[in-house]
Amino acid sequence: MCTAVLMLALVAAIDPVRIGIVAxxxxxxxxxxxLFVFWLAGIAAGIAAALLLxxxxxxxxxxxxxxxxxxxxxxxxxxxxxAIGAMAVLIAARLLARERSPARVTGGQPSIMVLEPxxxxxxxxxxxRRKLEGESLVLxxxxxxxxxxxxxxxxxxxxxxxxxxxxxxxxxxxxxxxTFVAFTVAEIPLASYLVMPAKxxxxxxxxxxxxxxxRQAILAVVVGAVGVLLVVAGMRNL
Numbered sequence: 001m002c003t004a005v006l007m008l009a010l011v012a013a014i015d016p017v018r019i020g021i022v023a024x025x026x027x028x029x030x031x032x033x034x035l036f037v038f039w040l041a042g043i044a045a046g047i048a049a050a051l052l053l054x055x056x057x058x059x060x061x062x063x064x065x066x067x068x069x070x071x072x073x074x075x076x077x078x079x080x081x082x083a084i085g086a087m088a089v090l091i092a093a094r095l096l097a098r099e100r101s102p103a104r105v106t107g108g109q110p111s112i113m114v115l116e117p118x119x120x121x122x123x124x125x126x127x128x129r130r131k132l133e134g135e136s137l138v139l140x141x142x143x144x145x146x147x148x149x150x151x152x153x154x155x156x157x158x159x160x161x162x163x164x165x166x167x168x169x170x171x172x173x174x175x176x177x178x179t180f181v182a183f184t185v186a187e188i189p190l191a192s193y194l195v196m197p198a199k200x201x202x203x204x205x206x207x208x209x210x211x212x213x214x215r216q217a218i219l220a221v222v223v224g225a226v227g228v229l230l231v232v233a234g235m236r237n238l
Contacts, residue, residue: 001164005157005174009181012153016229020222021143022185031204032193034140039186041144046179049149053158054171061162081234088227095220148179 012018025034053061149155157178161171180187193200 001161001166001170001174002177004160005178006181008153008157008160009178012150012178012182013184015150015153016222016225018147018150018182019185020218021147023218025140025143026189026204026207028139030137032190032201034137035186035190037137037140038144039183039190041141042148042183042186043144043179045145045148046182047176049154050158050172050175050179054161054175055168058162061158078234078237081230081237083234085227085230085232085234088223088230090227092220092224092227095216095223098216148182150182153182154178 021038022035025031025038028034158175161174164171164174166174189200189204193204
């Protein structure tokens, strides 16, 4: 049980989406505080989910495990994975194209970025941008809670834990191990900050500047990586 849960937690730790979230948080003001809130919210949510699923909703999770086992073997899942993955790759390619090709002004003038007002979506985009660039910690908290239990890895780990028929305390401990290992990408810089605060802050701030200048490209890479993983998984099951 522990080996399977540990392997799933390591897969979750290097998940491109999780790494992309950490990169986004580092690019915001007060990066260390954002990482801490992200980690704390994720750990708290992971503990709550483990207690709920393993102690309160145990029978329901066992039923879900049986249903998912039969669904995974269905011939419909693989084509859907390939289609969604291909769509994600196309979206990533479009994001990269926009990053490399800013709009041009006609008439022989130098190339500049043209920002046209959009009365329908302009205010919404400005609001999202303010949230991303502001100092509020709400985004870090929501990201931690939302990604504390990655759907595939966490659900698989919970089903493996329940199938082990170990004692309740051992099962909860295994679920908590998953949560702590999955947040390694945030724990490493936080631990480094406790030991070497000045050096860690310097490195994080440099990373902040580098990521801020390449935010859209990083998003494209994350989306593209997820798409490739889905295509590969779908092709294996065809």
